[in-house]
Amino acid sequence: MNLEHIDLDGALCYRWTCTAVPVQAEGTLAGFPFYFRARWDSWRFAVTTDGTSDPVQVAMDDLPPFTAQTAAGFACGQPYGEPGGYAAGWMDLPEAAGFLRAAAHTALQAIGPVPIARR
Numbered sequence: 001m002n003l004e005h006i007d008l009d010g011a012l013c014y015r016w017t018c019t020a021v022p023v024q025a026e027g028t029l030a031g032f033p034f035y036f037r038a039r040w041d042s043w044r045f046a047v048t049t050d051g052t053s054d055p056v057q058v059a060m061d062d063l064p065p066f067t068a069q070t071a072a073g074f075a076c077g078q079p080y081g082e083p084g085g086y087a088a089g090w091m092d093l094p095e096a097a098g099f100l101r102a103a104a105h106t107a108l109q110a111i112g113p114v115p116i117a118r119r
Contacts, residue, residue, distance in 0.1 A: 019093060022039035022088075023088070032048060034104070038080065040089060042077055042088055044077035048072045076106060
């Protein structure tokens with residue numbers, strides 16, 4: 001199974017670091033580090049553009065649903081499945097990739113045009 005992916009015209013490069021409980025991906029968006037995680041009853045995404053913040057920490061700061069441009073970059077998340085359930089941790093990779101691409105696209109719009117040179 002190939003876990004390396006490039007998407008959004010090369011702006012999104014990632015690999016799945018875990019494929020179930022949680023479903024998790026790490027990589028870069030326009031050269032900036034990002035983190036995607038789906039577990040329990042929600043998924044979260046964060047990209048950091050400040051050069052010092054950890055996208056894992058930024059992703060865990062708020063409870064979904066949220067979309068926020070922060071000093072560190074951009075973060076968003078949405079509920080998934082039944083409240084208090086476990087469905088997000090078992091979502092299939094094509095569905096998770098769809099949420100990841102949508103979040104990355106929204107993040108690119110929020111953080112504005114940036115050079116894809118930090119890869």
